[in-house]
Amino acid sequence: MALREEILEVSKDILIQDGFSKMSMRRIARRANVTATSIYLYFENKDDLLLALIEESINDLKSALQEVVVPGKDFIQQLEDMAKAYIRFALEHPKEYEIIYMVRPEEMPKYPREKFNEVRSAYELLAGIISRGKEQNLIEVDDPLISAYTIWAQIHGVVSVIINKRLDTRIQREKFTEQAVDHIIKGFIIQKTPA
Amino acid sequence: MALREEILEVSKDILIQDGFSKMSMRRIARRANVTATSIYLYFENKDDLLLALIEESINDLKSALQEVVVPGKDFIQQLEDMAKAYIRFALEHPKEYEIIYMVRPEEMPKYPREKFNEVRSAYELLAGIISRGKEQNLIEVDDPLISAYTIWAQIHGVVSVIINKRLDTRIQREKFTEQAVDHIIKGFIIQKTPA
DNA sequence: GCTGTTTACTTAACAGTGTTAACCTTTGTT
DNA sequence: AACAAAGGTTAACACTGTTAAGTAAACAGC
Incomplete structure (x- = not known):
């Protein structure tokens, strides 16, 4: 459950610092110290993650x-x-x-x-x-x-x-x-x- | 020179019919009967093509x-x-x-x-x-x-x-x-x- | 204490992306 | 005939979102 919040926080940071085009699943995952597939445990897909943001x-x-x-x-x-x-x-x-x-x-x-x-x-x-x-x-x-x-x-x-x-x-x-x-x-x- | 216009036309068609996310260099090229790299003969990159659009x-x-x-x-x-x-x-x-x-x-x-x-x-x-x-x-x-x-x-x-x-x-x-x-x-x- | 199941994650892979370097042909010029 | 430019190509690099399958740890019931 803590990872979900971590993903959201990291996503937002990347979006603000590096821009929308750099906000990839792998980059988010890397900065949250997990693999990209882990994101799919908490969000249906990238659009779903975006909706949360x-x-x-x-x-x-x-x-x-x-x-x-x-x-x-x-x-x-x-x-x-x-x-x-x-x-x-x-x-x-x-x-x-x-x-x-x-x-x-x-x-x-x-x-x-x-x-x-x-x-x-x-x-x-x-x-x-x-x-x-x-x-x-x-x-x-x-x-x-x-x-x-x-x-x-x-x-x-x-x-x-x-x-x-x-x-x-x-x-x-x-x-x-x-x-x-x-x-x-x-x-x-x-x-x-x-x- | 004719290809440039063809690329623009095809790009616009794809954008309107299939949406922005489907407008890839390869798809544009395929529909214009050339390879993706040919687009780079007429446009610096994808952003440049977008600017033309x-x-x-x-x-x-x-x-x-x-x-x-x-x-x-x-x-x-x-x-x-x-x-x-x-x-x-x-x-x-x-x-x-x-x-x-x-x-x-x-x-x-x-x-x-x-x-x-x-x-x-x-x-x-x-x-x-x-x-x-x-x-x-x-x-x-x-x-x-x-x-x-x-x-x-x-x-x-x-x-x-x-x-x-x-x-x-x-x-x-x-x-x-x-x-x-x-x-x-x-x-x-x-x-x-x-x- | 041994099962079985759930939870939380990973690895490997697929099909696609933009872009570059290097390579061919064909055309035109001197 | 020799050279160069135009107009393409193939192959590759490093990425992308997403899925199927696997793994290891924690927990539940008996």
């Missing part, structure tokens, strides 16, 4: 978000803090963040249902905040869960562009993220269209 | 966007059409879209400068439209290029979540994209904050 990373992200949630806080401030916490986590732990959205669909046809429920609670953290904003008539939303996903997706896009090194070198990263958060939140606040 | 896909995306650009069109309508054209392209050609953002950073430390300039023109298509909106005082933006990247990143996030199959099964895809586009554009239009 995804799960861990999602929990870390979830914790980072939970930290900035303060019940009484101003709604817009709350949204902004959460968005920034998300971006901070992603940029401070890029590899860990990548794990979450890394696994290619063709290698994993369906994202397993039981894992989905784990992630869902993260979205529902955001959906809960949006619900409170709706109750206070600060925003007009149809379904808070859809809105949570929409915000989430937009923020993911922002960090994804940065992490994948697709941001124009002329553009300052901080200015970019600040503006993005500003626009994403603006898109949610009720505003009268100009006469 | 990325380039092609970006050009296809660029064309799809260019099609909806109509000089005299209403600014907001123009933005919306473009956003929807982007999403449509991505969801109708998911594999092709994936190619663009697929290559992992550690296997490609720097996105090559000369390729970057190619992509840039796509962003500048959007930046141009934003500039026109700024001139007409329809939006308040600092730097149109940053805004272009911001919008782009947000839309990318939306399609990325769908393509990576991370969208909650309870959420209807079309409702999600519609709302997302609405919010993204809202975030850009000048609006007076409620009194």
Whole structure:
């Protein structure tokens, strides 16, 4: 049982230090002082091991978000803090963040249902905040869960562009993220269209 | 010289039909009726071949966007059409879209400068439209290029979540994209904050 | 105390991977 | 006719994920 945790830890280390392409079963095994086949005693295959890593990373992200949630806080401030916490986590732990959205669909046809429920609670953290904003008539939303996903997706896009090194070198990263958060939140606040 | 194009075509076919993990040098070669080593006569290595595929896909995306650009069109309508054209392209050609953002950073430390300039023109298509909106005082933006990247990143996030199959099964895809586009554009239009 | 079974691992092997060095042909040039 | 370049090839290296079969130690029942 201890080996399972050891494998997960070593895998994550390799992923962060040497990159995804170097994370082979044999390399993981070597660093855990076992043979590659031993990994199959605790994980079905490499994808299954990756799923476990995804799960861990999602929990870390979830914790980072939970930290900035303060019940009484101003709604817009709350949204902004959460968005920034998300971006901070992603940029401070890029590899860990990548794990979450890394696994290619063709290698994993369906994202397993039981894992989905784990992630869902993260979205529902955001959906809960949006619900409170709706109750206070600060925003007009149809379904808070859809809105949570929409915000989430937009923020993911922002960090994804940065992490994948697709941001124009002329553009300052901080200015970019600040503006993005500003626009994403603006898109949610009720505003009268100009006469 | 004809083989180079053949290799690109075959690679893309395999990628779309059989998935990224099946796109091996030997399989490409086999389907092009040559040996794997012949590929190295036209491409430095697999990453180089991938870069060429990325380039092609970006050009296809660029064309799809260019099609909806109509000089005299209403600014907001123009933005919306473009956003929807982007999403449509991505969801109708998911594999092709994936190619663009697929290559992992550690296997490609720097996105090559000369390729970057190619992509840039796509962003500048959007930046141009934003500039026109700024001139007409329809939006308040600092730097149109940053805004272009911001919008782009947000839309990318939306399609990325769908393509990576991370969208909650309870959420209807079309409702999600519609709302997302609405919010993204809202975030850009000048609006007076409620009194 | 001797069985039988389970647990936790290993060795050996299969079929595949990207990539390189060295080797052929065929074509074109001087 | 001699030389060189173009456009391929074969063979090999060091890896990859994964499986089938084997082994050694710990434990259970009688």
